[in-house]
Amino acid sequence: MLLDIAKLSVSYGKAVALEDVTMRVGEGEFVAVLGPNGAGKSTLLKAVSRAQPSVGHLMFRGESLHKYAAHEVVGKGICHCPEGRRLFPELTVLKNLMLGAYLRRDKDGIEKDLDFVYSLFPILKERTHQIVSTLSGGQQQMVAIGRALMGKPSLLLLDEPSVGIAHRLKMEIFDAIKRIQRGGTAILMAEQDAQSALRIADRVYVLEHGHIGREGTSAELASDDYIRQAYLGVA
Protein backbone atom coordinates (compact mmCIF):
# COMPACT_ATOMS: atom_id res chain seq x y z
CA MET A 1 0.00 0.00 0.00
CA LEU A 2 1.36 3.42 -0.94
CA LEU A 3 -0.63 5.54 1.54
CA ASP A 4 -2.24 3.89 4.52
CA ILE A 5 -4.26 6.07 6.90
CA ALA A 6 -6.17 4.79 9.94
CA LYS A 7 -7.91 6.58 12.78
CA LEU A 8 -6.42 9.88 11.67
CA SER A 9 -7.69 12.96 13.49
CA VAL A 10 -6.97 16.68 13.21
CA SER A 11 -8.18 19.46 15.48
CA TYR A 12 -7.92 23.22 15.16
CA GLY A 13 -7.90 24.18 18.82
CA LYS A 14 -11.12 22.71 20.19
CA ALA A 15 -12.69 22.25 16.76
CA VAL A 16 -12.34 18.72 15.41
CA ALA A 17 -11.88 18.88 11.62
CA LEU A 18 -11.12 15.19 10.99
CA GLU A 19 -12.01 12.30 13.23
CA ASP A 20 -10.87 8.70 12.91
CA VAL A 21 -10.44 8.76 9.18
CA THR A 22 -9.36 5.51 7.59
CA MET A 23 -8.40 5.34 3.93
CA ARG A 24 -5.86 3.94 1.51
CA VAL A 25 -4.28 4.78 -1.79
CA GLY A 26 -2.58 2.03 -3.75
CA GLU A 27 0.47 2.40 -6.00
CA GLY A 28 -0.62 4.24 -9.16
CA GLU A 29 -4.23 4.48 -7.99
CA PHE A 30 -6.53 7.49 -8.50
CA VAL A 31 -8.58 8.19 -5.37
CA ALA A 32 -10.99 11.11 -5.00
CA VAL A 33 -12.32 12.62 -1.78
CA LEU A 34 -15.75 14.16 -2.22
CA GLY A 35 -17.55 16.30 0.27
CA PRO A 36 -19.20 19.67 0.83
CA ASN A 37 -17.49 22.88 1.97
CA GLY A 38 -15.94 22.49 5.38
CA ALA A 39 -16.09 18.67 5.37
CA GLY A 40 -12.35 18.41 6.01
CA LYS A 41 -11.00 17.62 2.53
CA SER A 42 -8.22 20.23 2.58
CA THR A 43 -7.37 19.28 6.14
CA LEU A 44 -6.93 15.65 5.06
CA LEU A 45 -4.54 16.57 2.25
CA LYS A 46 -2.63 18.92 4.56
CA ALA A 47 -2.29 16.14 7.13
CA VAL A 48 -0.78 13.86 4.47
CA SER A 49 1.70 16.49 3.29
CA ARG A 50 2.43 17.32 6.95
CA ALA A 51 1.35 20.94 6.51
CA GLN A 52 -1.06 20.24 9.36
CA PRO A 53 -0.26 18.18 12.48
CA SER A 54 -2.42 15.10 12.99
CA VAL A 55 -2.70 12.07 15.26
CA GLY A 56 -3.23 8.50 14.15
CA HIS A 57 -1.79 6.07 11.66
CA LEU A 58 -0.25 7.89 8.69
CA MET A 59 1.99 5.59 6.71
CA PHE A 60 3.61 6.06 3.33
CA ARG A 61 5.37 3.06 1.79
CA GLY A 62 5.31 1.41 5.21
CA GLU A 63 6.94 4.34 6.99
CA SER A 64 5.26 6.79 9.38
CA LEU A 65 5.04 10.32 7.98
CA HIS A 66 4.75 11.81 11.47
CA LYS A 67 8.51 11.98 11.81
CA TYR A 68 8.83 14.24 8.77
CA ALA A 69 8.28 17.98 8.42
CA ALA A 70 6.35 19.34 5.44
CA HIS A 71 9.51 20.23 3.46
CA GLU A 72 10.88 16.70 3.93
CA VAL A 73 7.77 14.97 2.65
CA VAL A 74 8.47 16.21 -0.91
CA GLY A 75 11.69 14.23 -0.90
CA LYS A 76 9.66 11.14 0.06
CA GLY A 77 7.63 11.45 -3.15
CA ILE A 78 4.54 13.35 -2.00
CA CYS A 79 3.78 16.64 -3.76
CA HIS A 80 0.84 18.83 -2.78
CA CYS A 81 -0.97 21.13 -5.19
CA PRO A 82 -2.84 23.23 -2.61
CA GLU A 83 -6.13 25.05 -2.68
CA GLY A 84 -5.54 28.59 -3.92
CA ARG A 85 -2.50 27.43 -5.92
CA ARG A 86 0.11 29.43 -3.97
CA LEU A 87 2.09 30.38 -7.06
CA PHE A 88 4.64 33.17 -7.32
CA PRO A 89 2.53 35.57 -9.41
CA GLU A 90 5.39 37.87 -10.43
CA LEU A 91 7.60 35.05 -11.71
CA THR A 92 7.37 33.42 -15.13
CA VAL A 93 5.64 30.13 -15.87
CA LEU A 94 9.02 28.41 -16.26
CA LYS A 95 10.39 29.76 -12.96
CA ASN A 96 7.27 28.63 -11.11
CA LEU A 97 7.50 25.17 -12.67
CA MET A 98 11.20 24.84 -11.86
CA LEU A 99 10.55 25.73 -8.20
CA GLY A 100 8.80 22.37 -7.98
CA ALA A 101 12.09 20.66 -8.84
CA TYR A 102 14.18 22.49 -6.25
CA LEU A 103 15.27 19.31 -4.46
CA ARG A 104 16.30 17.50 -7.63
CA ARG A 105 19.74 17.26 -9.19
CA ASP A 106 18.90 14.94 -12.12
CA LYS A 107 19.11 17.46 -14.96
CA ASP A 108 17.97 15.02 -17.64
CA GLY A 109 15.03 13.84 -15.54
CA ILE A 110 13.99 17.45 -14.89
CA GLU A 111 14.07 18.22 -18.64
CA LYS A 112 12.01 15.12 -19.34
CA ASP A 113 9.41 16.03 -16.72
CA LEU A 114 9.24 19.60 -18.03
CA ASP A 115 8.52 18.17 -21.49
CA PHE A 116 5.79 16.00 -19.94
CA VAL A 117 4.19 19.05 -18.26
CA TYR A 118 4.29 20.91 -21.59
CA SER A 119 2.76 17.92 -23.37
CA LEU A 120 -0.08 17.88 -20.80
CA PHE A 121 -0.62 21.63 -21.03
CA PRO A 122 0.69 22.91 -24.41
CA ILE A 123 -0.46 26.47 -23.59
CA LEU A 124 2.19 26.59 -20.83
CA LYS A 125 4.92 25.95 -23.39
CA GLU A 126 3.64 28.86 -25.49
CA ARG A 127 3.56 31.05 -22.37
CA THR A 128 6.74 29.77 -20.75
CA HIS A 129 8.28 33.23 -20.30
CA GLN A 130 5.03 34.95 -19.39
CA ILE A 131 4.46 36.30 -15.87
CA VAL A 132 2.00 34.02 -14.06
CA SER A 133 -0.28 36.82 -12.83
CA THR A 134 -1.20 37.57 -16.47
CA LEU A 135 -2.57 34.04 -17.05
CA SER A 136 -6.21 33.01 -16.65
CA GLY A 137 -7.29 31.13 -13.51
CA GLY A 138 -7.40 27.85 -15.42
CA GLN A 139 -3.91 28.37 -16.82
CA GLN A 140 -2.63 29.21 -13.34
CA GLN A 141 -4.12 25.95 -12.10
CA MET A 142 -2.16 24.17 -14.86
CA VAL A 143 1.03 25.82 -13.60
CA ALA A 144 0.24 24.72 -10.03
CA ILE A 145 -0.31 21.10 -11.13
CA GLY A 146 2.80 21.25 -13.31
CA ARG A 147 4.88 22.60 -10.45
CA ALA A 148 3.78 19.73 -8.20
CA LEU A 149 4.65 17.26 -10.98
CA MET A 150 8.14 18.73 -11.27
CA GLY A 151 8.82 17.32 -7.80
CA LYS A 152 8.49 13.84 -9.40
CA PRO A 153 5.84 12.58 -6.98
CA SER A 154 4.76 9.00 -6.60
CA LEU A 155 1.70 10.47 -4.84
CA LEU A 156 0.21 13.72 -6.10
CA LEU A 157 -2.21 15.55 -3.77
CA LEU A 158 -4.64 17.79 -5.63
CA ASP A 159 -6.91 20.15 -3.72
CA GLU A 160 -10.00 21.05 -5.75
CA PRO A 161 -8.22 21.49 -9.06
CA SER A 162 -11.40 22.54 -10.87
CA VAL A 163 -12.70 25.19 -8.50
CA GLY A 164 -13.66 28.46 -10.19
CA ILE A 165 -12.50 27.34 -13.62
CA ALA A 166 -14.43 27.64 -16.88
CA HIS A 167 -15.98 24.38 -18.09
CA ARG A 168 -13.73 23.84 -21.13
CA LEU A 169 -10.49 24.32 -19.20
CA LYS A 170 -11.88 22.20 -16.38
CA MET A 171 -12.33 19.24 -18.74
CA GLU A 172 -8.82 19.80 -20.08
CA ILE A 173 -7.43 19.77 -16.53
CA PHE A 174 -9.30 16.59 -15.55
CA ASP A 175 -8.12 14.85 -18.74
CA ALA A 176 -4.54 15.88 -17.94
CA ILE A 177 -4.88 14.50 -14.39
CA LYS A 178 -6.01 11.18 -15.85
CA ARG A 179 -2.93 11.19 -18.10
CA ILE A 180 -0.73 11.88 -15.06
CA GLN A 181 -2.13 8.75 -13.45
CA ARG A 182 -1.56 6.74 -16.62
CA GLY A 183 2.08 7.83 -16.38
CA GLY A 184 2.25 5.87 -13.10
CA THR A 185 1.62 8.57 -10.46
CA ALA A 186 -0.94 7.85 -7.74
CA ILE A 187 -3.41 10.67 -7.14
CA LEU A 188 -5.38 11.74 -4.09
CA MET A 189 -7.76 14.50 -5.18
CA ALA A 190 -10.20 16.54 -3.08
CA GLU A 191 -13.06 17.63 -5.28
CA GLN A 192 -16.55 19.10 -5.05
CA ASP A 193 -17.51 18.32 -8.63
CA ALA A 194 -18.81 14.82 -7.92
CA GLN A 195 -19.74 14.07 -11.50
CA SER A 196 -16.22 14.72 -12.82
CA ALA A 197 -14.57 12.97 -9.88
CA LEU A 198 -16.69 9.84 -10.38
CA ARG A 199 -15.86 9.90 -14.09
CA ILE A 200 -12.09 9.84 -13.67
CA ALA A 201 -11.20 8.37 -10.24
CA ASP A 202 -10.82 4.64 -9.54
CA ARG A 203 -12.19 4.88 -6.02
CA VAL A 204 -13.93 7.54 -3.97
CA TYR A 205 -14.29 8.41 -0.28
CA VAL A 206 -17.05 10.74 0.82
CA LEU A 207 -16.07 12.99 3.68
CA GLU A 208 -18.85 14.63 5.70
CA HIS A 209 -18.26 16.59 8.92
CA GLY A 210 -14.77 15.14 9.29
CA HIS A 211 -15.90 11.50 8.93
CA ILE A 212 -15.79 9.10 6.01
CA GLY A 213 -19.46 8.53 5.22
CA ARG A 214 -19.25 6.30 2.19
CA GLU A 215 -16.54 4.69 0.11
CA GLY A 216 -16.34 2.50 -2.92
CA THR A 217 -15.33 2.30 -6.55
CA SER A 218 -16.53 5.14 -8.75
CA ALA A 219 -19.00 2.77 -10.42
CA GLU A 220 -20.41 1.70 -7.05
CA LEU A 221 -20.87 5.25 -5.80
CA ALA A 222 -22.29 6.49 -9.10
CA SER A 223 -25.16 4.05 -8.64
CA ASP A 224 -25.61 4.64 -4.89
CA ASP A 225 -28.97 6.35 -4.22
CA TYR A 226 -27.64 8.63 -1.49
CA ILE A 227 -24.73 9.82 -3.65
CA ARG A 228 -27.02 10.32 -6.62
CA GLN A 229 -29.36 12.49 -4.58
CA ALA A 230 -26.88 14.40 -2.42
CA TYR A 231 -24.00 14.82 -4.87
CA LEU A 232 -25.25 14.25 -8.40
CA GLY A 233 -28.57 16.07 -8.09
CA VAL A 234 -30.54 13.06 -9.35
CA ALA A 235 -33.96 12.86 -7.75
Ligand code: ATP
Ligand atom coordinates in the same frame (compact mmCIF):
# COMPACT_ATOMS: atom_id res chain seq x y z
P1 ATP B 1 -13.46 23.69 1.49
O1 ATP B 1 -13.92 23.01 0.28
O2 ATP B 1 -14.32 24.83 1.90
O3 ATP B 1 -12.00 23.99 1.51
P2 ATP B 1 -12.86 21.40 3.10
O4 ATP B 1 -13.68 20.17 2.96
O5 ATP B 1 -11.55 21.41 2.42
O6 ATP B 1 -13.72 22.64 2.67
P3 ATP B 1 -11.41 22.14 5.45
O7 ATP B 1 -10.88 23.38 4.81
O8 ATP B 1 -10.50 21.00 5.64
O9 ATP B 1 -12.69 21.64 4.65
O10 ATP B 1 -12.07 22.55 6.84
C1 ATP B 1 -12.61 21.60 7.76
C2 ATP B 1 -13.09 22.32 9.01
O11 ATP B 1 -11.98 22.86 9.73
C3 ATP B 1 -14.02 23.49 8.74
O12 ATP B 1 -14.98 23.54 9.74
C4 ATP B 1 -13.11 24.70 8.80
O13 ATP B 1 -13.82 25.83 9.21
C5 ATP B 1 -12.10 24.27 9.86
N1 ATP B 1 -10.76 24.86 9.62
C6 ATP B 1 -10.01 24.71 8.51
N2 ATP B 1 -8.83 25.35 8.63
C7 ATP B 1 -8.84 25.91 9.87
C8 ATP B 1 -7.91 26.70 10.60
N3 ATP B 1 -6.71 27.03 10.10
N4 ATP B 1 -8.27 27.09 11.85
C9 ATP B 1 -9.47 26.75 12.38
N5 ATP B 1 -10.39 26.01 11.75
C10 ATP B 1 -10.09 25.60 10.50
